[in-house]
Amino acid sequence: MKFRVERDVLADAVAWTARTLPVRPSVPVLAGMLLDAGEHDGQHRLKLSSFDYEVSAQVSVEIDVEEPGTTLVSGRLLAEITRNLPPQTVEISTDGAKVVVACGSAKFTLLTLPVEDYPTLPDMPQLTGSVGSDAFAAAVSQVAVAAGRDDTLPMLTGVRVEIEGETVTLASTDRYRLAVRELTWKPENPELSAVALVPAKTLADTAKSLTTGAEVSIALSAGKTAEGMIGFSGGGRRTTTRLLDGDFPKYRALLPDTFNSVAEVQKSEFIEAVKRVSLVAERNTPLRLAFSDGQLVLEAGTGDEAQAVEVLEAGLEGDDIQIAFNSAFLLDGLNAIDSDIARLQFTTSTKPAIITGKPAEDGADADYRYLIMPVRLSS
């Protein structure tokens, strides 16, 4: 095997592939990154692959192949090396059981792992549809923030993906908040109706890393017979991940549809004020919000401890309301909305509130909703 590639192209491709290398490989070959240089679909390409039996990643870049071939080297080491190479053309060649990486005046010799022991990457499931990569990454990050991180309820560590024709609904919850985002996409089959539960962390990383291409193609394994798997591809990168089992809670029933008060606050001012006032809130003590006509009073701290108060301008329709939240959860929701004005809808101080961005036109429904459970008002 012998090929040449620009350092930046190689470093990007290797770094992306290395993300899915297992931290604790149970078999040594899994710590390897597979390099396959050759003619693929009539073009000289280098394919880099990594796989940990949960997540697979493969990237394909155009290169000059002098001699086709396949080899397996330590992925971490290759990633470290390529990141630190000078910005010149890199030549990679095999020399017996070794791989030589040469770039400018630097030369590295790496040991190879047995290619024949490397597992075959799972095939991409059948293409289900596609979506703009930036819109997808934004939507996923809005939702993944509310996913659970606790393994006691594995289904809550996932993002529920519901496909209904041209609408994709993403939802996740850790029982304290629930984030729901709807977006439109281009399904292969307009009649399609499907659901999947994708590990939230993997989905968020994947969506963010696929913004190099304009579109992301999504491939969902069909039917209950095959092992659940979802694949994403775009910009020469493709990745698959195993789906989570378990029943996701029936979250739609949690979303209230009538409210007693609706408040609107400038988002950036609100975020700044929450950060400032919550400085005095000890861990797990609430941030108290009091909405009345024209103003919002934020307060934290009680009794003999430090206290903070800040007053903001706010619009309010309906009843005055006093409500308390975990400030970190409130900030997650405010940071996730994509509007300059945050709209908060309340029923009572003990019922969940909904945070959305103010829709562009009045009467339109927000495509992102962040439901947050208030904490008890302590006085």
Add this chain to the structure above:
Amino acid sequence: MRLVIARCSVDYVGRLTAHLPMAPRLILMKADGSVSIHADDRAFKPLNWMNPPCTVRETATDDGGAVWTVTHGKSGEKLVLTIEEIAHDSSHELGVDPGLRKDGVEAHLQELLAEHITTLGDGYTLVRREYPTAIGPVDILCRDADGGAVAVEIKRRGEIDGVEQLTRYLELLNRDPALKPVRGVFAAQEIKPQARVLATDRGISCVTLDYDALRGIEPDIPRLF
């Protein structure tokens, strides 16, 4: 157990000599004959003590105080307590202590998981707790929704040795034609990453248990559901 709170001074006479000046202190005289003198700090650690076997001789002094002499039965070393005033003196029969049960939570988890076996998945049914094998009982044997046998090992903290233990049970259980194939489930409140890797590599699935949820204890923080 006799508890005495008294103003006393203490002299230790033996291989070393030590003197504690007059001050209020707690004196513990335990059923095994041991005597220890505590100040109002240092948790379990006494200022001075005498291990059993020892005898205590109490003599009254002319000025209304007392001198208690604790003599060690073998070495003859002495602890002499000069008591000026007694503020409290009471005796209690404590009986035999059941001992510290570090595995109390584990046993309770086993009981709770057996009661709520569907925590492992819908359609699971309990066969029995403490299912016997030639090398000791496996915590829980149950059947999954398809009727396949599942052996469950329960730990508070899931570490490598727990996985090894379950592996041994599985090897034996899989020799039983009436049971095989037997799947393994490693259930713990917290599973170490290394243990998870080993379990996954051996085809054993990991389940993180929520003790409070199994016990039906609701958290203080309100939740959506």
